[in-house]
Amino acid sequence: MTVIGYEQTRRFATPAGVMTTLASPTLGGATRPLWRVEMPAGGAGPTHTVDTEQIWTVLSGAATIRLGADEVRIGAGDTLVLAPDVERQVTADATDGLTAIVTSAAGSTAVAAGNRVKPPWAA
Template sequence: MPVITRDQARHTVTPAGAMTTLASPTLGNAASALWRVRMAPHAAGPEHRIDVEQIWTVLDGGAEIALGTEKVTLTPGDTAVLPADVPRQITAGQWGLTAVAVAPAGARAFRAGEAQGVVPPWIA
């Protein structure tokens, strides 16, 4: 049974926030990726889509998720199941955002207008 200690977690910083990989195919040989997201107040990720379903649970703060034509606000304890291939943008609330997210291994992200996606480093 692989155990990933906190000092083995992988940290990735982007303009929108910081992701900490807790488990993934390259970290614990997991079939899914699990990561923690931290975003500053009102920080916004880029508009993009993911080719697989993702599940996000808010631990602290909050977020607004624009998913296609729908917008939802999440607060601590709320979980959103984001379907594959729907354009999305996540914006942290006024207190910032701390969340955990999970996706299957190999998930690819596509920015608006991009035909070729990438596997984000926190999912690899």
């Protein structure tokens, strides 16, 4: 068993919000990374793909997620399973923003604007 204290979590500020690593292969030796996403009201992430499944559970607020040509709205208590390699963009609610917990497979990569990156919050 591993306990990861709040002071051990890692925070990454992005233009879209703050990602906080709660557990990952390099934080507690978890086989799956787990992180919190906090987006301000009206904040939007980049259009991107991720090469592994992601699971989002909304803790508070809401968001509209564009998945290819479709849109889905999620709110507090909802869980969304995102298939790999589907173009997506997350936009937080204009009033309440969004706080969610997210997990994916370890080692996942994202592609945005032609750049392939390994999100540091999932490492």
